[in-house]
Amino acid sequence: MTNKISAGTLTEEELRELVPQLQQLTEKYKRSEQIQRALFDISELAGSISELSRLYNAIHEIVGEFMNAQNFFVALYENDEKIVKFPYFVDEFDEGVLKELPASDLMGGITGYILRSGNPLVLTEETFLEQGKKLGFKSFGKIPIDLIGVPLKRGNRVIGAMVVQSYDKDVRYAQDDLDLLIFVSQHIVNALDRVKSRELTEQTIRERTKQLREINDELQDEILERQKVESLQQALFEISEIAASIEGEMSDFYASLHDILARLLSAPNCYVAMLNDKQDYLEFPYYSDEIDSTIESRPLGHGLTEYVLRSGRAELIDASRVKELADDNELDKQTAENMIKHSNSWIGSPLIVEGVISGVIAVQTYGETAKYSFRDLELMKFVSHHIAVAIERKRAAEAIQKYNLQLSKKVRERTDELHKTNVYLKKQIEERKEIELKLIHDAHHDALTNLPNRVMFNSRLELAVANKNRYPEHNFAVLFIDLDRFKQINDSLGHHAGDMFLIEVASRIAKCIRAHDLLARLGGDEFVILLDSFDDFTDVEEVANRIIYSIAQPFTLEGKEMYSGASIGIANVDAGYQSADELIRDADAAMYQAKSLGRGRYVLFDTSMRQKLLEELELENELRRTLKAESFDCHVQSVLDFNQDTYLYHEFFVRWVHPTLGKIKREQFWKIAQNSGLTLEVDNYMLDQALKVLSHWKSLSGAQSEQKIAINLSINHLSQSKFVNQLIDRVKAADIEPSNLVFEIDENELNRRAQFMLPAIKKLKRIGVILVLDNFGSGLASLSYLYSYPFDFVKIDHRFVRSVTRSKRNYSLIQSVLAISDQLSFKLIAEGIENKDQYQALFDAGCHYGQGLFLEPPMSMKTIMNRDSLPRRQNVS
Template sequence: MTEHLNTGQLTVEELRELIPQLQQLTEKYKRSEQIQRALFDISELAGSISELSRLYVAIHEIIGQFMNAQNFFVALYEKDDEFVEFPYFVDQFDESVIKQIPTKDLMGGIAGYILKSGQHLVLTEENFEEESAKRKFKAIGKAPVDLIGVPLKRGNRVIGAMVVQSYDKAVRYVKDELDLLLFVSQHIVNALDRVKSRELTEQTIRERTKQLREINDELQDEILERQKVESLQQALFEISEIAASIEGEMSDFYASLHDILARLLSAPNCYVAVLDDKQSYLEFPYYSDEIQGTVESRPLSNGLTEFVLRSGKAELIDADRVSELAARNELDQATADNMIKHTNSWIGSPLYVEGVISGVIAVQTYGNDTKYTLKDLELLKFVSHHIAVAIERKRAAESIQKYNLQLSQKVRERTDELHKTNLYLKKQIEERKEIELKLIHDAHHDSLTNLPNRAMFNSRLELAVANKNRYPDHQFAVLFIDLDRFKQINDSLGHHAGDMFLVEVAKRIGKCIRAHDLLARLGGDEFVILLDSFDDFSDVEDVANRIINSIGVPFILEGKEMYSGASIGIANVEQGYQSADELIRDADAAMYQAKALGRGRFVLFDTSMRQKLLEELELENEFRRTLKNGNFDCQIQSVIDFQSNSFLYHEFFIRWVHPSIGKIKREQFWKVAQTSGLTLEIDNFMLDQAIKILQHWQKVGQGKMTQKIAINLSINHLSQSRFVNQIIERVQEAKIDPANLVFEFDENELNRRAQFMLPAIKKLKRSGVILVLDNFGSGLASLSYLYSYPFDYVKIDHRFVKSITRSKRNYNLIQSVTAISSQLSFKLIAEGIENEEQYNALIETGCTLGQGHYLQSPVSMQSILDQDSLPVRQNIS
């Protein structure tokens, strides 16, 4: 039966037709509501979850509400990454949890295609082969029945992929589920970014919190350390306070020290041991111990206290170390056994008073509960010094207290003591200031004359050079002063007189200059002056003349009148000088020129002097090369016995022929040798050549050799006994008879240090060599050598021989020396015989030995070595 409705109403059939549509629309709205709810849940998760791992699980659960998502994973990838990360991976056929896969291995698969292309992918078992061939990917692992994969994008950049898949033919996906995943994916990216940002923020907060906690721990440690330092300072202050107190007994004082020490380290047991006046007994003014109540004084033995007294330093001894010390006999065995028995830990530190050990303070513990460490050792070592001072001060205070019976007297004594301490501290401060000023003064002044030294003079001179280069009109000059006869004064009167001489010289020079001029001592007998702001060079000359005249006045030293003089070199400070050393060098060169011109004068520097110095330096260098290569002209001249017309001995000497200058005079030769400090090397060279000649004569004489060779030795070879020993050893090593070796010594050289040479000359005499005094009569006090020194021959100076035919005085002198020669066991040799008249005159005086060109001219050493026989004497021509 058909029912009719009112106009405008639907019929039942029409309503029935609309029901499926209404149901479908209802499902659509319901699903939209669910999607909106899911998006809201995702947004809520992004705002509440702080860990990404929890977010992925929640997203999986939300997606599972709309579709079958049993197999679900999320892959994240950034461009150029070597790996694709899988922060969430659930798969029913893959039990292992995949965290990451190398990018190169994954890009050929399904997930790799989504990451590369940025496109979604829907696969079914029906279209898989077609789609994989078309899109050029392959399945990695088991191929799914259905699969939906969507890209995760941040803007237009793909950062990952989200994939659900089914391996069950009963579970298939539809287009709505693809739309759902595409719609949800963008919201998931936003949620990922928010959670990741929060996770990074929280991680940063955790790291910062950790840093702050570490900084706080360090601050706490520093606070604890400062508290320890403050405790130590407080303890030291208290030690000082109780030491300063004169009230109370010493026992109370030691007990207070013990209490203070116990606040710094574990010190339940403590004692103080001191040495008695005889340093043979130990006394214990304080002893506090848990086991042993008291202890008596005892003689020194091999105990712990004595070990510290012997070592002089703080020691930490426990049960392990005491066994080691006992095994080394550093401690007696009874002490070691007692410590091991009670499991002792013991620290002892010496008490130093004014640098001397007066006793020991020690602390110890029993049992295993408390063991001392190296920090405790260092602490007691540090505190012990203050305790030692406190003990000494307390003893002093106690001694004062015994002599003061009235309270007012005690107060007065304490006040005096504090006053003295303040005065002492003030005095120390003043002394320290004085010492600092003295150190500054000493660093810039000569200790003997109190004049400025080289450093201060150079500093002032550098300023003068800079001033001159800036202001050319300013006038400066440097005077270099060298004193005459200073060495003779030192050698004859001693170093004290030499010092007095230098002090007097400094005073005299100081009176010759103005207050603003600078006088300095460079060292030895060398003084320099910087004349500042003079008007004309004549002013400089006036100063130099005043100095020369002042030094020329006799000096009274050790009650004796001594004379000296001054040679002065002057260098004007001109533009172009760059340093003080250049000016001092030039003034020094001018001074040497003044000495060369006869001393007692001044010379102004010019450039030719510098050239002369360079030439002398080149001459010295050439001399060194010649000596090194042995290129001297070696000559031999014989000494003749007039009576037998035979050789007495042959004198070996060397001459130097410079490659450009030519033959160098003998005086200049030895001057260069002395200046370069090579006199010993020259002596050794001549000794080697003399030995070479004697060995040659031994060979050609077949062992029967009576020829003797002589060399001139410098006085330097007698200055030290080891030099004399080296000569004797050299002769012995060469296996030659010392009696065939003759050493000549110049009288002028002996004059300089005669009092030091006699032992060395006697030693040479005992070795068997023949000794000759050369140039007799050319120096001072010549006759003293004839009486005191064991010379076999005395060679009269050639100047006496040269004038013997025209000087009756020289004739008589030679005759007199010849007469006394037999009385003093030496023979006289006349050197420098040049003609027959001199020869005949010498014979008339009784002289029988001589040397000179008239008797025999020098021959080269090489000609001697070329002969295959011994030398033969020819008659006088």
């Protein structure tokens, strides 16, 4: 509510009463104006001042305008460092003392209370001690008459304190002063933040500017250095260029070197000094000097040039250095005096080529203003090497040019002679080309048949594979051909006949294919064909049938008629193939399949064949592991004497039980052993086990046991005399009577190399080993074996025994063999007797020895070795 007062309605007394109120109101407005001006000044300072130190001083002045603030300080709390800094501190007693203190030292004082509590504080001399006890603080330094402290806050967080204090009793503070400081403090914080931010920004700008300036200086230095390097490179290039030029005089060459050198360093004066051939005289092919226009050659003395020649390194010599050298008698006195007189600065560097000093190149200046530096010395040292090479090349080129002039005459004289020589060389080159063509041909062709070899075939096949992958509509096929009876032809008729056989085979196959097909010999009796661009697979089958028919026709070799055959594996070149080796591998697999199906046929490859090969490979690996671990199942099956009802001997054999495929058939087992070359190892394993059994029986009898044990001996053990000798040595080493050992030899294996086996069989017979011809009748059943070989027993094949009760022919065969057994001194053993009828028929025919499940089943070796008595036959008749 506003009262309207009219001066005309008030008395003088009432007016006097209003004067104090008006004065108070005037003071209030005046103070408000001061505060507004202070805030405005603070805002202006925050926008214009970039250094905090100036801001604190200005704030002090502003605060001092509306209250007595002679003693004034600002404290800032650094929370990370746990310290209190005093960026501004004015105190008539403690001024200049405080900069910063650990927070722990101040938290118990007035400043610490404001920082901890965030509350303003008003203290007077009268209330100081009482407030200190109440609020929990103590004084540091002189106790003031009056004190006002307000917190500086950024949001709700206390960042510092601002304090004014008075030590004068006439200067006291009131509540208005506290309100004023509280009001101003927040604006001061804002100003501090703005100035601090600007100060940090300007500091960052200054540091970044300094960095950029340093980087720029570095770049300028690098540019300058690069320019120097480029100048040096250009100079070296020019030196190389003028050295390579064969035209021009040497004097011009040296002058050009001087010009190039002058662009790299100050070289108003330059000379080149060279040693003569005897190394005792200096010659100056080039000399340019602003004082002395000429110089004479001279013997070696004690000059600057001679000093560099003696030291072998580049030297920088000036007036001070020359005096030292003269005092050390390295230079003559006259040279030293001349240098000092002219204030010379001289650099000389040796000219070294392949470690030999041939001379010196030197530059020099006169006067105090032009002096050489260490960098000039290093540059001269570097360039002098290239100059030395250039001088040597130029001198060599000049010498060569002179020598060429001398040679030109000799060249003319020898032109006729060289013409004759060229004719001769041309003839030699032509002969050499023919030889090279023959070498190339031989490298890609078989020497015997003149067919392409494996290298050339693989190369062509790789192209076919690439062609098929690029053009799927093109058809290719690989035929892998293996010949029958080639080994027998070689062994019986000799290698020459074998070679003639292969040549004839190559000729026959070549007639069965087209001109653009490729026939190659891989080696031995293996041939391959690449059929190119056929229309249908029937074309491939037709080629295969022609080849099979052609090879099946008789061959005349060494006047004898021989027969062979061909097994062919076919692999179509499909888009999935990546290499020639894959195709040859698959065609080879198909060929083996054709052989296993009966030979004289062709088979087209399919993936099951590859799987079969992988399985056979896995079986071979498993056989090796089983053989190494000796983990076969070992068994013994006895051969009986029917008349005595006793054991004739015990046949030892092994069974192989595969971990996943189960029991492996005996035929497959021996096929894997033969293909992997392990037959000798299997033989040795069985022999070792048989010898263990015999040793066990010998230990039980207390004397030499009459029990005999047999093993099946592969033909490989009889193919070489060393294998037979090793076999005999193993028997002797076991301390076993050879007569207790029986070796059974398979008739089918004997058929393959019968003519080579007789000496080995006789050697075994001589040491007392009992010999048995096993599976008689399963192969050729040749009676010549019975006449020629000293077998003690002949074991007739189980297939004849199985059908003896229903086949008169087989029964008659057994009777016939029995009829000649007495005359040829061998006894017949019937193998595979499975029932009583078979046993009775054989007994009635006169066969008194047999083996089979009906007579006695096999017994494991483990059972035999665990027994503590010799085998005894129980009479069951």
